[in-house]
Amino acid sequence: xxxxxxxxxxxxxxxxxxxxxxxxxxxxxxxxxxxxxxxxxxxxxxxxxxxxxxxxxxxxxxxxxxxxxxxxxxxxxxxxxxxxxxxxxxxxxxxxxxxxxxxxxxxxxxxxxxxxxxxxxxxxxxxxxxxxxxxxxxxxxxxxxxxxxxxxxxxxxxxxxxxxxxxxxxxxxxxxxxxxxxxxxxxxxxxxxxxxxxxxxxxxxxxxxxxxxxxxxxxxxxxxxxxxxxxxxxxxxxxxxxxxxxxxxxxxxxxxxxxxxxxxxxxxxxxxxxxxxxxxxxxxxxxxxxxxxxxxxxxxxxxxxxxxxxxxxx
Amino acid sequence: xxxxxxxxxxxxxxxxxxxxxxxxxxxxxxxxxxxxxxxxxxxxxxxxxxxxxxxxxxxxxxxxxxxxxxxxxxxxxxxxxxxxxxxxxxxxxxxxxxxxxxxxxxxxxxxxxxxxxxxxxxxxxxxxxxxxxxxxxxxxxxxxxxxxxxxxxxxxxxxxxxxxxxxxxxxxxxxxxxxxxxxxxxxxxxxxxxxxxxxxxxxxxxxxxxxxxxxxxxxxxxxxxxxxxxxxxxxxxxxxxxxxxxxxxxxxxxxxxxxxxxxxxxxxxxxxxxxxxxxxxxxxxxxxxxxxxxxxxxxxxxxxxxxxxxxxxx
Numbered sequence: 001x002x003x004x005x006x007x008x009x010x011x012x013x014x015x016x017x018x019x020x021x022x023x024x025x026x027x028x029x030x031x032x033x034x035x036x037x038x039x040x041x042x043x044x045x046x047x048x049x050x051x052x053x054x055x056x057x058x059x060x061x062x063x064x065x066x067x068x069x070x071x072x073x074x075x076x077x078x079x080x081x082x083x084x085x086x087x088x089x090x091x092x093x094x095x096x097x098x099x100x101x102x103x104x105x106x107x108x109x110x111x112x113x114x115x116x117x118x119x120x121x122x123x124x125x126x127x128x129x130x131x132x133x134x135x136x137x138x139x140x141x142x143x144x145x146x147x148x149x150x151x152x153x154x155x156x157x158x159x160x161x162x163x164x165x166x167x168x169x170x171x172x173x174x175x176x177x178x179x180x181x182x183x184x185x186x187x188x189x190x191x192x193x194x195x196x197x198x199x200x201x202x203x204x205x206x207x208x209x210x211x212x213x214x215x216x217x218x219x220x221x222x223x224x225x226x227x228x229x230x231x232x233x234x235x236x237x238x239x240x241x242x243x244x245x246x247x248x249x250x251x252x253x254x255x256x257x258x259x260x261x262x263x264x265x266x267x268x269x270x271x272x273x274x275x276x277x278x279x280x281x282x283x284x285x286x287x288x289x290x291x292x293x294x295x296x297x298x299x300x301x302x303x304x305x306x307x308x309x310x311x312x313x314x
Numbered sequence: 315x316x317x318x319x320x321x322x323x324x325x326x327x328x329x330x331x332x333x334x335x336x337x338x339x340x341x342x343x344x345x346x347x348x349x350x351x352x353x354x355x356x357x358x359x360x361x362x363x364x365x366x367x368x369x370x371x372x373x374x375x376x377x378x379x380x381x382x383x384x385x386x387x388x389x390x391x392x393x394x395x396x397x398x399x400x401x402x403x404x405x406x407x408x409x410x411x412x413x414x415x416x417x418x419x420x421x422x423x424x425x426x427x428x429x430x431x432x433x434x435x436x437x438x439x440x441x442x443x444x445x446x447x448x449x450x451x452x453x454x455x456x457x458x459x460x461x462x463x464x465x466x467x468x469x470x471x472x473x474x475x476x477x478x479x480x481x482x483x484x485x486x487x488x489x490x491x492x493x494x495x496x497x498x499x500x501x502x503x504x505x506x507x508x509x510x511x512x513x514x515x516x517x518x519x520x521x522x523x524x525x526x527x528x529x530x531x532x533x534x535x536x537x538x539x540x541x542x543x544x545x546x547x548x549x550x551x552x553x554x555x556x557x558x559x560x561x562x563x564x565x566x567x568x569x570x571x572x573x574x575x576x577x578x579x580x581x582x583x584x585x586x587x588x589x590x591x592x593x594x595x596x597x598x599x600x601x602x603x604x605x606x607x608x609x610x611x612x613x614x615x616x617x618x619x620x621x622x623x624x625x626x627x628x
Contacts, residue, residue: 145532145533145537147528147532147533149529174528174533178520178521179519179520182515182520183572184565186520186525187533188569189511189515189569190508190512190515190529192570192573193510193573194504194543195566196507196570197504198504198543198544201503201504202544205493205494206493206494207490207492207493208491209544211491211492211500212504212542212543212544213542213543214461214542215461215463215490215500215501215504216538217539217541218459218461218488219453219459219461221535221538221539221540221541221542222459222611222615223454223535223607223611224534224535225531225535225536225539226614227530227535228512228523228526228527228528228529228531229508229530230523230526230527233509235603236454240588240591241584241587241588241591242587245579245584245587246584251431251497251506252510252577254498255497255498255502256506256510256577258497259503259506259507259510259574260573261570263567265563265567270559270560270563273544273556273559274554274555274556277545277555278554280545281548286548286549286554289549293549295621296539296540296623299617300540301536303613303614303617307606307609309531310532
């Protein structure tokens with residue numbers, strides 16, 4: 001199995017390093033800030049603990065032995081089949097990094113950015129071998145949600161896209177293909193549509209934060225944990241998806257007509273959100289809640305695995 | 315505990331009957347089509363089977379003994395504290411039913427419609443005691459997702475809203491309050507926002523049905539199974555929800571600006587959806603998948619209960 005270069009030793013980088021190492025790749029980790037590695041090992045231990053919830057037989061030591069810390073940029077470019085960049089979300093810094101990686105890495109090495117919003121057409125603007133550059137955007141929290149959406153620019157070769165899809169899938173990621181560049185790809189476009197509507201409902205005085213959260217977590221989300229929108233619609237009417245959309249299309253279209261305003265997200269409103277949220281969860285209680293979140297996700301994935309509804313059946 | 319009148323013996327009516335009976339209420343079921351009761355008992359048995367997954371100690375016989383079938387409309391109006399209407403989704407028919415119920419039921423009986431799209435201001439237009447009329451819209455599938463959103467018209471009294479909220483909560487429903495009438499209430503507005511965007515992405519050629527479904531079920535949905543949009547945003551940045559929205563607001567606003575088109579849902583497109591979906595799941599395999607869906611939901615709820623993340627902690 002080919003080696004993977006991990007560029008950036010933050011939380012996302014650590015997740016990638018573990019994910020690839022767990023699949024049997026050697027993960028070589030580079031960060032220009034040597035201090036990152038002090039935290040890196042602690043972060044890895046926490047992430048591995050969450051993964052052990054999904055799979056108690058996880059070979060933690062083998063995973064760790066597949067990760068090499070504190071590599072040079074030359075190291076991660078030498079003999080690697082993919083370099084996964086997860087540095088700071090800044091276009092100019094990413095552009096420079098991609099130029100450097102392109103100069104150092106063999107021509108067939110895939111250069112992938114974890115960026116959620118910066119498109120690869122921009123990031124690879126000054127790169128010579130643009131055909132090997134892609135966005136490969138993970139989900140949060142990436143170690144327990146091994147999802148990646150792959151998107152190339154118009155310059156990216158179809159071979160690279162194909163290789164990347166296989167590579168991530170073989171490394172046990174739920175990899176999806178975004179055929180054309182679009183801000184937010186698929187994940188954040190779906191999430192953003194829901195989030196903007198949640199804010200319209202809250203800011204418009206239709207429902208409280210608590211009640212909107214309840215509607216998602218106790219009604220919609222339980223289904224969405226194992227079925228997508230099209231699968232769900234297919235089962236919602238006696239004859240299937242066409243029947244379902246035929247029944248509801250006028251209603252759904254009416255909603256689209258109303259859900260077209262752009263929330264302001266003013267500082268005043270964000271302060272209000274912060275105040276209301278802190279009444280529900282104190283600042284000091286957040287780390288424990290984050291830990292619980294990761295545990296819950298791991299347990300739902302374990303359940304999906306047991307029922308044949310996890311990634312391999314995607 | 316007061317008796318509940320169930321008006322309409324379809325799937326939704328059966329779910330309500332079981333839900334209230336399980337909480338200790340007597341459920342009195344009326345349907346003007348006597349034939350519905352032939353199917354009703356079979357449906358109840360299936361629903362109770364799903365509920366047994368969540369709680370193996372469920373007292374099925376006690377629940378059944380709390381349900382009285384084939385009541386007259388007069389029966390369900392006599393000495394009931396709430397009448398839950400779940401008849402056909404047709405405004406004129408519902409309007410007539412509410413007029414009839416209003417004439418027969420004691421003045422303090424709450425009259426609730428399960429309608430997802432027809433607002434109570436319309437349904438209760440010809441009712442004398444409009445102050446006791448509400449929408450009480452359940453989620454799908456209602457027996458394993460005991461969620462209800464309560465919405466009154468401007469004529470509904472605040473006392474009735476309060477009583478209804480307590481009544482549903484005490485019957486173990488995750489009840490939320492929609493403060494003002496709005497098409498789709500909270501649940502379908504959130505769902506519709508996501509569904510319209512899923513269709514924009516698919517119809518626009520950005521991603522396949524499979525891949526959009528994967529993005530929801532293997533990435534977003536796992537979190538949404540136990541956390542709402544505001545809770546999630548609060549944990550997504552170091553300082554909390556304000557920090558989170560401050561970082562992402564420009565991106566989220568850009569999405570809102572782009573997600574303002576109304577999908578056509580043409581017959582041609584719906585045929586395409588049907589054809590693609592049938593390649594993934596044959597028509598004859600749908601009932602089994604529906605059974606699996608209900609089982610999955612029940613198991614996720616069981617998991618949430620065990621971890622203190624289910625309704626009672628909502």
